[in-house]
Amino acid sequence: MKQLMLLLFIVMISQFSFSQIEISGQVKDQNGPVSFANVVLIDSTKTIKTYDIADEKGAFVLETEKGKYTLQVSILGYQNWEKEVVFESNQILEDILLKRSTEELDEVIIKDKKPLIERKPDRLIFNVENSVAASGGNALEALSAAPGVNVENDGIGMIGRGASRVMINGRILQLSGEALVEFLNSIAADDIKKIEIITNPPAKYEAAGSGGLLNIIYKKGVGDFWKNSTTFAYNQNKYDFYTLRNNFLYNKNKIKLNISVNGDIGNERSIETVETRYPSGPWQTNLDVKKQKDQMSGRLLLDYDITKKTSIGIQYLGNFSQPDRNDRALTNILNNTNTLDSLFRSNGKNNREINSHIYNLHMISKIDTLGRKISVDLDYFDYENKLERDFIVNTFSSNEEFLRINQAQINLSDQLINNFSAKVDVEHPLKLIDLSYGAKLSFIKTENDLQNFNTITGTPELDTGLSNEFEYNEDIQALYVRGSKKINDKLQMQIGLRLENTITKGVSKTLNQTNKNDYLKLFPTFYVSYEKNENHNFSFNYGRRITRPSFRDLNPFRSFTNSNSFSEGNPFIQPSFKDIFEFNYTYKEVLTTNAFLNITSDGYGVLFTADPDNNIQAIIRRNYYDSYVGGIGEIYTFNKISWWESQNQFFIVGYKRSIDNDIDAITRNGVQLYVDLSNRFSLSKSTKLQLDFFYSSKYRGGLYENGERYGLDFGLRQNFLNNDLKLSLYFNDIFDTGSQNNNISEINGVEVVSGQNYSRRFFRFSLSYSFGNKKIRVKKRNFGNDDERQRAN
Template sequence: MSFFNKKIMIKNLFIVLLLPFLSFSQVEISGKVKDKADVIVYANVILTNESGQIVNGAITDDQGNFTIGVARGTYNLLIKYLGYEDYKTVVVLEESMVMDDILLIEKSNNLDEVVIVSKKRLIEQKVDRLVFNVADNVATSGGDALDALRISPGIAVNDNQITMIGKSGMRVMVDGRIIQMSGEELNSFLSSIPADDIKEIEIITNPPAKYEAEGNSGLINIIYKRGKNNSWNNTVGFTYTQAILARYALRNNFTYQKDKVKLLLSVNANTGNNDIDQLTNIFYTDGLWDVRINQNWNEDNLSGRLMFDYEIGKRSTIGIQYLGSVSKPDIIDKTTATIFDNSNNLESSMISDGFSDQDFSNHSLNAHFKTEIDTLGRSISIDLDYFDYNSDRDRNIITEDFSADNISQGISFSNQTNTNHFNKNYSAKIDVEHPFSKFDLSYGARVSVTESEYETANFNTITGAPVLDPSQSDEFEYTEHNQAVYVNAVKKIGEKWETQLGLRLENTLTEGFSKSLNQTNDLDYLKLFPTFYLSYNMNDSNSFSINYGRRINRPGYSQLNPARYYVNNNTFSTGNPFLQPSFDNNIELSHNYKGKFVTKLFFNYETDGFGVISSVDDDTNEQAITFENFYNQYNYGLSEFYTFSPTSWWRSQNSLYLIQSESEFFNQNINAQVQNGFRYYIATNNTFTLNKSKTIRSQINFWYSSPFERDLYQYDDNYRLDIALKFSLMKKTLNASLGVYDVLNTSPRLQTSFINDIKQTYIRFPSNRYFRMSLSYNFGNKKVRVRQRSFGNEDEKRRAGN
């Protein structure tokens, strides 16, 4: 199929989505429900026929409004709301009718106060995702989104990677928006999101067809808390964190909703220092190299979010949203390489002093329109998105050699690397909800264009004056066009069964040009991504589900850039313009018992997998960090989640994973030992209420990961213990928390590989043991509810930061 024919096909499919909906012969009745003081939200509005059978109904929205569509005729209108007299009347509908405001009368025999207390389930298993309710968690109080992810079932945050236990990395979303960064950049961004603002975390291992197919092991969706109607609310918070060095965070979150206007403004600032140690041992044929790196990160980060929505009618909303951050994580690092001979005698050493001046910024702008066509649930949603990401990195390294008796041998290496990255993405998407009498149908389309450019200039500064090294410099330009259409259908079969079928078609065209290589690489592929879900609710206690999905993992833009970036004098990283995407097939079978016991069997098969290859040259002692497609992999296992409350003051959440990983290498250029093995992982999070008024609570969390082998690496075991205490004062408007995290300093994990017949070990200590104190104060009417929306260019934004 030619590129031109593909574009025509996608264009025609896109036009089909905009065709008018099927029309029905019906009329509508609408109105507003109030009491003496204000509108009434969530009142039940019911229409019955003359025989008393329910024909249709609705609940009042945030403004007390309702609209119901029915066939022409005579009906009984009934409005019910707890604590109020029922409202009843007869309406004759020959044409659409707008009723006068309806006033409900409060019952005269009301109790002085009715308090309904409901404890939400900690874990909820839905047909296509696992929902972890984070709100008001003690251990995350005063923390950030990374702290919330650490205690989420099945998620591990280790070595700057966020992964699903037993699988490779997952993509992270915030309110449906895929975050564009990875590694330290992603961690810095998530650190700007206060955990106290998070309502729940969705773990979507097989996302429906509506979502982009990007993300080989699925998606993590962080969802903000929502307020209530008709008021304003403001929360200000301060956090102090003390590890080896100190960090500070200040945040303010303002929400407002009145009549047709919804506004959210959030600003977060982080500053301070972070001390990171890394230890690498390379066992060359001639002897051991002991390489120790100490980094001091000076982190200044400012991020903000602005959302504004306006209701332009009873069923239509238009709005804009901005999300952006600016950060300056400057790094001072010192690398000491101690060199031994085969008899373990000291031969020499090298000391490298480095400084990185870094500036990162990203800005996202979304324009959104949604309209409900009728009261039957048919709607159209349109998103227009723009995103840009910019990074400037200037790095200087000087290496001095020393003899065995610590006498300087002079400067052997001096380098300056200037790297600039510019990335822009434009996208548009349309989503249609089109329910029918027997099933619910949704479909949509998305088009996206990405332009990315890297400029890398390497200078030899050994003489003091920078001299450009053209062989180590490059200008790399990358463009990507992606068009997608999808259709998804949900059907209930009786009262116990529900099924969901989806199909997504994505067409991708890429072009990468390297100036130094004078080489252009094109890629053109059209792929289908099916999804399937089936659930069975046997009774109130037991439910079963099975799902299947196919996913894609595209290389990050920087992983394609062939230019060199020096870490120290003998270690450099470089991208691979020939990287291909990998594909995953995921199958899961689960059982949920009373929302407390969730058992899951899972199977994952990844083809054309790519990853980091840290290879060493036994002759030159150079270490090259590159990216290659080199493996196919099976992962299968069993997981258990169990929550219980043995007493009224103790709540416990527990998980267990049993995992088997098996890989096979197909890349003949990879000279490495395949690592296959079994792993188990256990975790327990426990919350204790320490007084009758429930204003003092503590939390003790612990997890343990056994040793295991996977891909290229052998991993030692590691574990972590966290202890936290939270106080709620002044009717819970003032909250204070104290905590000690990774109490035993045991979460760093040693990894070992055998590449080119050379053994390497590596471990990283990112100031993981720390003390944290936080204060937050909430004031206002506390009834604001602001609907959350996502951006439309999720995939490209994530990949820009890789």
């Protein structure tokens, strides 16, 4: 009840306003109403006091204070209208009659060439709709193509900054790891307008996520607009899969509607290698996986303008997938003379079903024409992951003679996640400062039920020692306030504070163990920018972030891969904190110097430990380190040639980590060189070519030494039928050199070398056809909203 009262309090204080009067009227010409005219009220200092855009019937409403003003009305194709006015009370004006200009335009088509990459003071914007690399792909592939974003296996993050959280239209996804990857695979890249890469998010956003935020923004139609797009894509790696998508946009009068349906069918391959170098001899494991891509997803977005100032809307995203897989693993067990002693052969089959649903109800209302507005979001998210895994591990002698069954099991797993959140955001500009504030409540509940059956005898028998029930609840209450001020024409500042109270409870019913946590933390943010002149711009920002452990990390149960390998969670893991410092200097809007420092305290993570006496490998989780990660880089944009646009990033990143004294491990501190080159060529108005290259040097960071990686990508897009038909060809990682390799760590005197390749090299062919109303009018109005969801698995 206290939490609901808090939300009501925020809503109520947002409605307080200064004494205002209301001025209304209608804009016409000799033939009747003039739609979408700009109506501006200017005070005695020649400053715009307030403004409005007339609706379809030419009507407008201005809210202002008493006084003397200049009223101006303008719209393309008409002569400007102006009049001195004095307002003392609410007033309905006589009709404003406009005269057509001598040069009349029947129709205006807007042609805007947006750059592939844009740099803003607090974020980098990757315009996906202009990317050849993303054409016909999905959201995960679009993120992979974004500059500075690293997508590897089940992890998504920024170079040198760590794991990032992902948002959809400003709403955070409560998914991570494999669950997040599966969800992003269901979103069509062709439905995405842009991706915002926010390295140090302001106080409005959740404090979670040490690696910043990646905000995926969907396309939206303009006024009097409808469009339907159908895309077919064929992807080829070791295996192949097919994609069919359809997206419908409708924007007319007060209604904005978007319906999207996507489907995939086929398979992809992943390979993992691990060599564990025990004193008695190395164990070499090769895992080959064939994973099914069958899935169907849908999206519905409906917005309705109740009045000129208030809009409500609903949004639904659903994903239904069956990522079944067949895997084979071979483990060669060698002695200290590198002679084969014995080997494990394992075969596994996963039957899996994943369903997720995201529901959103939102409202945005302009309180007045001074810029004050309020937005409210109610969100509900549910996720279910059902898994049946059947696997067997056989032991053979060095001459391939069968010795025994090492392990045979059937695992039945059911994971349920539910999240409800409610939030209010208020923008409240004042004379001295632009103020915004808000509140949020979030309730997450996850249930994990694992049943393990031993099948060595041929008859499944429940193994209670390897079965587990785990329940986790997390409640977060947050308040934030943010103020920004333009000191003068050169200097701007922004300060924000976010207060979050977190209450968690983890219950292992199998182990009869309960763990609770309750903490209240303050997260400050600070931004300052100084524009010396049009050629030199400086900015600095600071923020504090939190990384909370995932549900899987907290589950104390121990699960075995085979008799010599297991993984277990840790319910006593505490959240880690990161202080982020960032400096930017931009010269002539083409060259940016970026320097950053991230300081992590009480960091937690995964440790791949080994027992050299018993040849047992364990994957454990715990808080064990503090770290410093800093870097400096240059970002250069070349656009001096009309047919060539190039975005180039060069970064040097340094890693320094200190670990707890009780961990017998080698810390590996070092320096990484990272280069990202993206080039887009316009061979003609209808032919675009994209050539991208990245390079990551061999480097030491944390407990690992990471191998050298580089990749070359090539894409070609050809438009036909006045851009209604688009054909794209894309080759990713042509030389198959971009995957993780030669990753080395050493714990307890045992060195482990690993590598992964998750079908990074592939070819994609896509064909997209669009039809609909192609008139894009100059006179239009925009609508905006959003924020919330992430961590599972």
